[in-house]
Amino acid sequence: MxxxxxxxxxxxxxxxxxxxxxxxxxxxxxxxxxxxxxxxxxxxxxxxFKIRGAMNKVSDVAAKGETAIIAASSGNHGQAVAFAAKTFGLQATIVVPEDAAIPKINAIQAYGANIIKHGYTSEERINYAKTLEGTFIPPYDDxxxxxxxxxxxxxxxxxxxxxxxxxxxxxxxxxxxxxxxxxxxxxxxxxxxxxxxxxxxxxxxxxxxxxxxxxxxxxxxxxxxxxxxxxxxxxxxxxxxxxxxxxxxxxxxxxxxxxxxxxxxxxxxxxxxxxxxxxxxxxxxxxxxxxxxxxxxxxxxxxxxxxxxx
Missing domain, CATH: 3.40.50.1100 (Rossmann fold)
Structure with a gap:
């Protein structure tokens, strides 16, 4: 880097x-x-700010021919990944915490992504998201x-x-x-x-x-x-x-x-x-x-x- x-x-x-x-x-x-x-x-x-990293990463994934992506997010990373997926014609699934803010969930869904609620900590949702089918888009460690x-x-x-x-x-x-x-x-x-x-x-x-x-x-x-x-x-x-x-x-x-x-x-x-x-x-x-x-x-x-x- x-x-x-x-x-x-x-x-x-x-x-x-x-x-x-x-x-x-x-x-x-x-x-x-x-x-x-x-x-x-x-x-x-x-x-x-999350759209910055999401667009940079998802554009790379799309260029490699992937069709489905996964993210774990309290909301903003999920919105950004969902937006990026829609931009590049990919299907996104976002794992959010059980207590995720309603506007963030609504925004993610408005961009066409699927929502799964799981756990409360970033560690819980990231570990679960990695078990799902698709390319995982990390919230920060990438x-x-x-x-x-x-x-x-x-x-x-x-x-x-x-x-x-x-x-x-x-x-x-x-x-x-x-x-x-x-x-x-x-x-x-x-x-x-x-x-x-x-x-x-x-x-x-x-x-x-x-x-x-x-x-x-x-x-x-x-x-x-x-x-x-x-x-x-x-x-x-x-x-x-x-x-x-x-x-x-x-x-x-x-x-x-x-x-x-x-x-x-x-x-x-x-x-x-x-x-x-x-x-x-x-x-x-x-x-x-x-x-x-x-x-x-x-x-x-x-x-x-x-x-x-x-």
């Missing part, structure tokens, strides 16, 4: 994947005591997936000048590892910091202990970040390049969602709000810096929005 591979992925997926905008808010910057430039992946095709996600990092470098820090949500580590490669192999001086829910801190614990740590099932509202252990392929890249991992509480995630909704008129899902929570919660302990938080998704069940409110 390299910056060259990420650049090739960018050219390949460009017909479908948007270059998402950078959003600014004077009030957000003032509250954070830094200049904040929000990378709006919640405005991406299918509502999250070079093509990681390279696709890294294209968000390339865009950030083009869109924002003189960056000091990039903040990235972390679950399995696909987005984080891809962005790390894109940014650190271009400008190592830019700090990249992972943001994670405090009650789903497998990457934090793994980073501190310098080995992959399994934490079991978690109940964070950031359902896209409910991984039990960092990826086998993603974690070595995280170890090599990441500058730090910070944790945010459930209440801080909710407050960040509310700020984005009330002040910036943006609907952001809990997993996408962790970077904003880190900024508002002063987790970085810096001032006067140019910071780019990636807001990774916006697929929220509006009928259950009261559960997310502080």
């Amino acid at each position: 390299s910056i060259d591979a990420i650049q090739r992925a960018s050219k390949k997926i460009r017909p479908i994947v948007k270059e998402t905008p950078i959003l600014t808010s004077k009030q957000l910057s003032e509250k954070c005591n830094n200049d904040i430039f929000v990378k709006a992946e919640h405005l991406q095709t299918t509502g999250s 070079p093509l997936i990681m390279e696709g996600q890294g294209t968000a990092g390339l865009e950030i470098l083009d869109q924002v000048k003189d960056i000091d820090i990039v903040l990235v949500p972390v679950g399995g580590g696909g987005l984080l590892s891809g962005v790390l490669l894109a940014i650190k192999q271009t400008n190592p001086a830019i700090k990249v910091i992972a943001c994670e829910p405090a009650i789903a801190d497998d990457t934090y614990q793994s980073y501190k202990q310098e080995k992959r740590v399994h934490i079991g099932q978690t109940e964070t509202i950031a359902d896209g970040l409910r991984t039990s252990i960092p990826g086998e392929m993603t974690f070595p890249i995280v170890q090599q390049y990441v500058d730090d991992v910070v944790l945010v509480t459930e209440e801080e995630i909710k407050a960040a969602m509310m700020f984005m909704y009330e002040r910036m008129k943006q609907v952001v899902e809990p997993s996408g709000a962790v970077t904003i929570a880190a900024c508002l919660g002063k987790k970085l302990q810096v001032t006067g810096k140019r910071i780019v938080p990636i807001v990774s998704g916006g697929n929220v069940d509006l009928f259950s929005l009261h559960h997310y409110l502080p």
Whole structure:
């Protein structure tokens, strides 16, 4: 994996994947005591960054003549794979957790994919999905997936000048590892910091202990970040390049969602709000810096929005 591979992925997926905008808010910057430039992946095709990796991987699978693909997802990866499958004329089956958000299930089905509910953790659904017939599309542990996600990092470098820090949500580590490669192999001086829910801190614990740590099932509202252990392929890249991992509480995630909704008129899902929570919660302990938080998704069940409110 390299910056060259990420650049090739960018050219390949460009017909479908948007270059998402950078959003600014004077009030957000003032509250954070830094200049904040929000990378709006919640405005991406299918509502999250996941389409980047899915298109890069599924296009490769389709070129090899495969006709059926399988994915395991809390929602956003499933939507992206379902969309990619429809784009290339493949049949997709998506294994989702028993408590998957209804809007995410509805969106997956709208793209023509089959749904199977199984388990609650990423480990459970991934292991089950691998038993099904078809080509498995990993949510993060795959070079093509990681390279696709890294294209968000390339865009950030083009869109924002003189960056000091990039903040990235972390679950399995696909987005984080891809962005790390894109940014650190271009400008190592830019700090990249992972943001994670405090009650789903497998990457934090793994980073501190310098080995992959399994934490079991978690109940964070950031359902896209409910991984039990960092990826086998993603974690070595995280170890090599990441500058730090910070944790945010459930209440801080909710407050960040509310700020984005009330002040910036943006609907952001809990997993996408962790970077904003880190900024508002002063987790970085810096001032006067140019910071780019990636807001990774916006697929929220509006009928259950009261559960997310502080």
